[in-house]
Amino acid sequence: MTTQQAPIGSGFEAASTTDDVIAGLDLTGKVAIVTGGYSGLGIETVRVLLKAGANVIVPTRNRAKAEAALAGLPDAELMDLDLSDPASIDAFATAFLAKDLPLHMLINNAAVMASPLMRDGRGNEMQFSTNHLGHFQLTLRLWPALIRAKGARVVAVSSRGHRYSPVHLDDPNFLHREYDPWQAYGQSKTANALFAMALDKRGEAENIRAFSLHPGGILATNLSRHMSAEALQATGYIADDGSPIIDPATGKKTLQQGAATTIWCATNPMLAGKGGVYCEDCDISPLVSADDESLGFYVPGVWPWAVDADQAEKLWALSEEMTGVVLKG
Known part of the structure; x- marks a missing residue:
C-alpha cells in the first residue's frame, strides 16, 4: 500500500529534539546499525x-577516530567498514550475519558532501x-537480518540538497558532463530518497519499511570538511564569528534537532504500516513543485523527482548493475 507523501500530524515540530521523540519508547532487545x-x-x-536500550553497532572506517569520538558511549559496538569498498561491505555483512542477530533498525547516515572529484576503486564518482x-x-x-527482525526499518538520511539535482541515470559518474560538487x-x-521508495516496495511483505529524510542544515560537522570558511559563510548557516546559526524554522538546527527526524x-x-516516504521536521514532508518560484530553499517539502516511483525503479536496476548485487530473500 502506497503511503501518501503528506504530513500526518505527528505532534512534533522543527525544533523537536531527539529526546523529545524518543520519550517513552523502550528499545530494549532491539538491534541497530548506524x-x-x-x-x-x-x-x-x-x-x-x-539511551532507549537498543544494542547499537557503528561501522567504522577509522577505528582510532571512532573510539575517540564514542569514548563517552562505551556500549556502542564498533565493526570495520568502508562504504566505498565493495569487499569491505561484504566482509562487514558476513561478520554481522554470523552473529545470528535480527536487525531492527538500519540507519544509513554516513555521507560525503560537496567533495572534489574523486572516484572509488571501480571508477564510480565518490559521492x-x-x-x-x-x-x-x-x-x-x-537483508536476512532485516527479515529476521520481523519488523524492521531502514532509514536513509537524505537532504534538502536533493533539490540540486535529479539522478542522471545516463551519466551518474560524470563521465560525459562537467563535474560540479553540489x-x-x-x-x-x-x-537516497528514491532508494528508500524502491526498497520499501520490496520489503513491505516482510514488514521491512524504509524512509528517507532531511535532517536540517547542520554544517558545523565533519560533513562540511570539503567547504572553505568563505563557502560556509556564504550558506547563511554560519555567523560572522564562525558559530552555527540556530533557527529551526528555516532548517538551521542543533545536532539534537537534526537527528530527531x-x-x-x-x-x-x-509510522507503523507506512513507508517509502521522505520526511523532515519529525513528520512526513509535503510534496512541493520544483517549478513554484515562491518556494525558497528553506521552505519544507520534497521535490517530485526524489519521490518518482518510475525513477526509483530505474535507479534500482542501475544500482544492481553498478554493484553486481541483487536482492535475495
Whole structure:
C-alpha cells in the first residue's frame, strides 16, 4: 500500500529534539546499525538509541577516530567498514550475519558532501558511491537480518540538497558532463530518497519499511570538511564569528534537532504500516513543485523527482548493475 507523501500530524515540530521523540519508547532487545555513527548527527543518533536500550553497532572506517569520538558511549559496538569498498561491505555483512542477530533498525547516515572529484576503486564518482551505492549494497547484504527482525526499518538520511539535482541515470559518474560538487551531492541525496521508495516496495511483505529524510542544515560537522570558511559563510548557516546559526524554522538546527527526524523515522509508532516516504521536521514532508518560484530553499517539502516511483525503479536496476548485487530473500 502506497503511503501518501503528506504530513500526518505527528505532534512534533522543527525544533523537536531527539529526546523529545524518543520519550517513552523502550528499545530494549532491539538491534541497530548506524553508519557514520561516530561523527555529527551519527553520534547523537547512537546516543539516543543506546539511551532507549537498543544494542547499537557503528561501522567504522577509522577505528582510532571512532573510539575517540564514542569514548563517552562505551556500549556502542564498533565493526570495520568502508562504504566505498565493495569487499569491505561484504566482509562487514558476513561478520554481522554470523552473529545470528535480527536487525531492527538500519540507519544509513554516513555521507560525503560537496567533495572534489574523486572516484572509488571501480571508477564510480565518490559521492554517489559512498552516499548511495555503498548503502545499497550494505542494505541488500543485510537483508536476512532485516527479515529476521520481523519488523524492521531502514532509514536513509537524505537532504534538502536533493533539490540540486535529479539522478542522471545516463551519466551518474560524470563521465560525459562537467563535474560540479553540489550537483553530485544533490544527485546522491535524490538517490537516497528514491532508494528508500524502491526498497520499501520490496520489503513491505516482510514488514521491512524504509524512509528517507532531511535532517536540517547542520554544517558545523565533519560533513562540511570539503567547504572553505568563505563557502560556509556564504550558506547563511554560519555567523560572522564562525558559530552555527540556530533557527529551526528555516532548517538551521542543533545536532539534537537534526537527528530527531532520523530517530522519529526509525522508532515512532505512528509510522507503523507506512513507508517509502521522505520526511523532515519529525513528520512526513509535503510534496512541493520544483517549478513554484515562491518556494525558497528553506521552505519544507520534497521535490517530485526524489519521490518518482518510475525513477526509483530505474535507479534500482542501475544500482544492481553498478554493484553486481541483487536482492535475495
